[in-house]
Structure formats: structure tokens, C-alpha cells
Amino acid sequence: MKKVYAFENKCLGCxxxxxxxxxxxxxxxxxxxxxxxxxxxxxxxxxEIITPKxxxxxxxxxxxxxxxxxxxxxxxxxxxxxxxxxVRNNKDKCVSCxxxxxxxxxGAIKKSADGKAVSKCDLCVETGFPACxxxxxxxxxxxxxxxxEELK
Amino acid sequence: xxxxxxxxxxxxLNAAQxxxxxxxxxxxxxxxxxxxxxYGRPLISYFLSGKVSFENIFYRDKDFYKKEKxxxxxxxxxxxxxxxxxxxxxxxxxxxxxxxxxAAGSTPFVPETKNLKNQSNVFTFLTFDQSKKIKDAIKxxxxxxxxxxxxxxxxxxxxLYGKVGKITVIDLADRVMASVLDKSAADIIENHVAxxxxxxxLNTSVAAVEGDAQVEKxxxxxxxxxxxxxxxxxxxxxxxxxxxxxxxxxxxxxxxVNEFMQTSAPDxxxxxDCVESLDLLSKENKILALWPNAxxxxxxxxxxxxGGKTLTPSSFAMNSISFFGMQLTxxxxxxxxxxxxxKNAGKLRRLNIANDNLIGFVLINDDQRAGIYTSLINDRVxxxxxxxxxxxxxxxxxxYAKEKRRTKIFGKED
Numbered sequence: 001m002k003k004v005y006a007f008e009n010k011c012l013g014c015x016x017x018x019x020x021x022x023x024x025x026x027x028x029x030x031x032x033x034x035x036x037x038x039x040x041x042x043x044x045x046x047x048e049i050i051t052p053k054x055x056x057x058x059x060x061x062x063x064x065x066x067x068x069x070x071x072x073x074x075x076x077x078x079x080x081x082x083x084x085x086x087v088r089n090n091k092d093k094c095v096s097c098x099x100x101x102x103x104x105x106x107g108a109i110k111k112s113a114d115g116k117a118v119s120k121c122d123l124c125v126e127t128g129f130p131a132c133x134x135x136x137x138x139x140x141x142x143x144x145x146x147x148x149e150e151l152k
Numbered sequence: 153x154x155x156x157x158x159x160x161x162x163x164x165l166n167a168a169q170x171x172x173x174x175x176x177x178x179x180x181x182x183x184x185x186x187x188x189x190x191y192g193r194p195l196i197s198y199f200l201s202g203k204v205s206f207e208n209i210f211y212r213d214k215d216f217y218k219k220e221k222x223x224x225x226x227x228x229x230x231x232x233x234x235x236x237x238x239x240x241x242x243x244x245x246x247x248x249x250x251x252x253x254x255a256a257g258s259t260p261f262v263p264e265t266k267n268l269k270n271q272s273n274v275f276t277f278l279t280f281d282q283s284k285k286i287k288d289a290i291k292x293x294x295x296x297x298x299x300x301x302x303x304x305x306x307x308x309x310x311x312l313y314g315k316v317g318k319i320t321v322i323d324l325a326d327r328v329m330a331s332v333l334d335k336s337a338a339d340i341i342e343n344h345v346a347x348x349x350x351x352x353x354l355n356t357s358v359a360a361v362e363g364d365a366q367v368e369k370x371x372x373x374x375x376x377x378x379x380x381x382x383x384x385x386x387x388x389x390x391x392x393x394x395x396x397x398x399x400x401x402x403x404x405x406x407x408x409v410n411e412f413m414q415t416s417a418p419d420x421x422x423x424x425d426c427v428e429s430l431d432l433l434s435k436e437n438k439i440l441a442l443w444p445n446a447x448x449x450x451x452x453x454x455x456x457x458x459g460g461k462t463l464t465p466s467s468f469a470m471n472s473i474s475f476f477g478m479q480l481t482x483x484x485x486x487x488x489x490x491x492x493x494x495k496n497a498g499k500l501r502r503l504n505i506a507n508d509n510l511i512g513f514v515l516i517n518d519d520q521r522a523g524i525y526t527s528l529i530n531d532r533v534x535x536x537x538x539x540x541x542x543x544x545x546x547x548x549x550x551x552y553a554k555e556k557r558r559t560k561i562f563g564k565e566d
Contacts, residue, residue, distance in 0.1 A: 005561065005562060006561055045521070045548065045549075047548045047549055047550040048550065049539060049550050058550075058561070060549055060561065063561070069444070069523075072166075072444050072447040072448060072451075073443065073444040073447075075192045075193070075194045075195065075443050076192040076195055076204075076208075076211070077192060077210070077211040077212055092208065093208055095195065095198055095203065095204060096474075097194065097472055097473065097474065098472045098474075098479065098481065098522075099443065099444070099472045100523075101472065101481070101521070101522055101523055102470055102471075102472040102481055102483065102522050102523055102526055103444060103470075103523050103526055104521070104523035104524075105523055105524065105526070105527035105530075105560075106523070106524070106549055106560065107520075107521025107522075107523050107524040107547065107548065107549060108521075109523070110519075110521075111519065151562045
């Protein structure tokens with residue numbers, strides 16, 4: 001399947017991916033309203049590696065594991081893998097117990113902004129193309145097949 | 153192939169689902185001693201509080217059993233296993249099996265208590281049915297006494313909070329959540345819950361109850377008497393092993409299994425809260441009554457019953473629970489150093505490090521990517537070989553050294 005891959009040698013840590021992720025997962029799809037009114041949590045973690053000589057960044061989201069630990073830990077049946085292999089969270093069933101957060105080896109799940117469910121990457125399944133990839137100014141995020149040559 | 157599964161919880165249901173993914177034709181029958189389809193057992197406290205509706209308590213979609221061709225027998229507890237003739241008896245009928253799974257879970261432990269005799273206002277809190285009965289019994293001015301300040305007792309208190317007149321929680325230990333937390337961490341939880349108005353009486357046990365048709369008073373070991381309209385016993389659970397034991401299957405504190413989830417009897421498997429399994433950290437056989445463990449073991453048993461040869465994933469204690477809005481996340485061995493502790497703000501981060509490995513952590517209201525800590529425990533990652541001192545900052549995937557990080561993000565290891 002295709003997933004979003006982060007290239008730390010290209011990432012500037014600018015945070016645009018987070019901004020557009022939150023916007024894409026808002027009701028209004030409006031960049032201002034999403035952040036000011038709806039307060040949507042993005043499904044992305046921007047990480048930095050600071051050494052005395054340099055700084056690197058990468059932007060991480062759900063790896064859509066083949067055998068996802070989050071689904072096994074989910075006590076309500078809210079977390080599931082859809083027919084395309086995308087790991088998704090049914091917000092109506094999620095009780096925000098954070099069992100998924102406890103077991104995700106990537107730390108790629110966070111509490112939603114309203115605290116009632118969790119936020120995680122769904123590869124922008126609703127809009128069709130990941131907003132983080134589309135809006136990355138430096139091609140540090142790419143939507144690639146897991147067997148792509150670029151990952152070798 | 154005829155598959156029989158005793159128990160319709162996390163282990164039994166996931167076993168059935170795994171069998172069906174590997175054997176499209178086999179006949180799968182599940183015995184359940186409950187009256188509804190599989191539900192998220194920990195959700196019963198959310199059902200009690202009203203946060204989760206009856207419709208949303210179910211673990212799978214409505215048409216799941218039909219779609220997967222699983223024959224679910226509700227209200228049909230398995231009564232006896234004949235391992236020689238490969239039969240299970242239930243409701244006066246006999247059922248043949250080629251492969252059998254015992255995933256019977258656990259039952260509430262009710263200690264011998266003077267004058268306690270099935271009074272109508274005495275409840276346990278482990279099933280949907282019990283939750284519903286409590287919900288139907290409570291009134292706005294009910295005085296509720298809960299015996300047990302562990303996970304089940306505290307979740308019962310949370311579920312009842314704001315719906316009854318008074319809640320008192322009693323425990324023999326000097327702290328809440330005694331099996332998971334030490335005193336200093338437990339105090340943070342206790343203070344938070346007590347501030348909401350729940351009364352704790354610790355270092356104390358229930359000596360007796362008074363009343364015949366109803367429990368009217370709960371008598372404590374210190375002689376004090378509490379008025380009581382609803383009495384909930386939540387002092388712990390015991391694995392349900394009698395059916396296995398009577399059949400001659402090897403048991404200790406729970407049913408003994410190997411890493412393929414096989415019991416001592418041929419073609420009989422066991423999984424979930426009714427088994428003892430190897431604890432990765434202590435290297436001892438323990439009852440690890442945890443939801444993810446039950447799912448893993450159920451899947452392993454199912455895969456092997458359908459002809460596979462799968463080892464069950466390693467396991468150790470872990471919990472993610474919220475009490476009255478305070479989030480407790482922990483795993484591994486109790487103890488270690490406090491990175492920070494703030495009793496007033498109700499925050500704690502504790503990491504337990506030994507021999508360059510993380511072996512445990514406790515987080516209270518510390519919004520961390522806890523799964524990375526869990527993964528460091530599980531994978532026995534050498535802490536000194538990574539990017540930074542784990543004690544020095546918030547955890548991220550950036551903790552891993554470059555190569556490991558790259559494999560994690562680019563690879564397919566999980």
C-alpha cells in the first residue's frame with residue numbers, strides 16, 4: 001500500500017504539514033477556522049534531532065502497520081483497518097481510553113483536541129490525497145508505495 | 153473441522169475471527185454465559201455513567217457473527233469438557249470438537265463475609281449485565297459502598313459519580329490501585345478522586361454486613377458501620393478454571409499453556425484472563441489479565457487451531473485508564489526514578505531503568521507518546537546507544553539512533 005514517508009535530510013521543520021493536516025480534518029476545511037474555532041489536532045508529530053553541529057527534522061504520522069498493535073489494544077472496537085489497509089478510528093465508538101497510545105511503537109496517535117477521541121493519520125481518505133504531502137514545500141514528505149525504490 | 157470456543161470475550165472472539173480467516177468452511181461455535189453479543193468489557197463503566205450508549209458498547213458490527221458464519225450460543229455456559237471423547241456439554245446437550253479453546257475469562261472474587269448472602273442490593277462489576285443491574289438499582293440519594301479501590305472499584309465509582317448521593321470506597325491496602333502503583337503515585341490518583349467527593353477508607357476491610365433482604369449497613373474491620381443502599385464488591389477477580397480442572401487439564405493459579413496456547417490436553421487451547429503466561433520482564437508465569445494480551449493470545453490460539461504454528465507475542469503488565477479525567481498510563485515493573493512529580497497539579501513521570509534498559513514507566517496526566525516507552529521495554533533497547541538521555545526530555549521517535557530510526561520509518565518491521 002501507499003503511505004506517507006518522511007525524509008529527514010529534506011525536512012525544514014516548518015510545520016506546514018501540521019497546519020494543513022488539521023485543516024483537512026476540520027469540518028470547515030478553512031485554515032483559519034480550523035485552528036481558531038474548531039481547534040483540530042493534527043495527526044502529525046514533528047520531531048527534531050539537534051546536535052552541536054546541525055539540526056534535523058522529520059514529520060511523522062501513522063505507519064498503517066500490517067499487524068497493528070493499536071487495533072488489538074482497542075477496547076471498544078473503534079480502531080480498525082479498512083479494505084485498503086488504512087488504519088482508522090471510528091470517533092463515534094472511541095472513548096479516548098488511550099490504550100492505542102500506550103502500545104503504538106511510533107507514538108503516532110494523540111488525544112483529539114476535544115479529548116473525546118484520538119487523532120491519527122487516515123491518509124486523508126476523505127479528500128483523496130494527503131494534505132501534508134501536498135503542502136510540503138520541500139518534498140520532505142512523499143506518498144510512496146512501500147516497495148518504492150526511494151526507500152531503499 | 154469443528155471448532156468449539158468457550159467464552160465470547162476478547163480472546164474467544166478474536167480466536168473465532170482468526171480461525172475464520174484461515175478456514176472458510178470449518179464449523180465455529182462459541183458458548184457464552186452472557187445474554188448479549190461481544191462488547192468492550194471495560195466499557196461497562198462508561199455504560200453506567202451514560203457516556204457510552206447500549207448501541208455503542210458492541211465490539212463488532214451487528215452482522216459480524218452472521219457474516220463470519222460463527223454460531224454464537226448466548227446464555228449457554230459450557231458445563232463440562234470430556235477430553236477423551238472430545239466433547240463439551242452445555243444445557244443438557246453434547247457438542248463434538250476437533251479443536252477446543254477455553255477462553256472463559258475470570259469471575260469476581262467474593263470474600264467470605266459475615267452475613268453476606270445474596271442480598272438484592274449486592275453487586276459485582278465485571279459484566280454488562282451487572283452494570284445494567286446497578287444502573288437500574290441506583291437512586292439520586294443512594295449511599296454506595298464499594299469494597300476494593302483497584303481498577304474495577306474505581307471505575308465503578310467513576311461510573312456512578314454524580315448519579316448517587318454518596319460513594320465510599322474501602323480497601324485493605326494503604327493506597328488505591330495497589331497492584332499497579334506505589335504509594336506516592338497512588339496518592340496522586342486518590343487525592344484527585346477524593347477531591348471530587350468520593351470518600352476513601354483505606355487500611356480497612358469489610359468485616360460483616362447487616363440486613364437480610366437488603367444490606368443495610370456495612371461493618372468495617374475497625375468497628376465502624378456505614379449506611380448502605382448499594383454494595384459493590386470489587387476486591388478482585390479469579391480466573392475461571394474449574395471447567396478445565398475438572399476435565400483433568402493442567403492448572404496452577406490459572407490454566408497452564410505453552411507459547412502456542414496449547415494446554416496439557418490434546419487439541420485443547422486456552423487464552424485470555426483464564427491462563428498463566430510468561431511475563432517478559434519477570435520471566436515467570438503470571439496471569440496478565442489485560443485486553444491486548446487476551447486479543448493476542450486469542451489470535452495465536454485461533455491461528456494454531458486452524459493448523460498454523462504461531463508463537464504468542466511477549467507480554468507484560470500495562471494499563472491506560474482515566475479516573476475522573478486524570479489519565480494514568482503505566483507499563484512494566486513498578487518503581488524507578490521520578491523525572492518530575494507534582495502532587496498539587498497531579499502530574500507524574502516516572503521511568504524505571506535497569507541495566508541500560510527501560511523496564512517500566514508511570515505517567516499521570518503526562519501527555520506523552522507512551523507507546524514509544526512501551527516499545528523500548530518490549531524490544532529491550534539499549535538506552536545508552538540512542539540519540540539522547542531518555543530522562544532529559546519528552547520521548548519521541550527521535551530518541552532512536554539514526555539507522556534504527558530510518559528502519560522504523562521506512563521499513564516494514566511492524
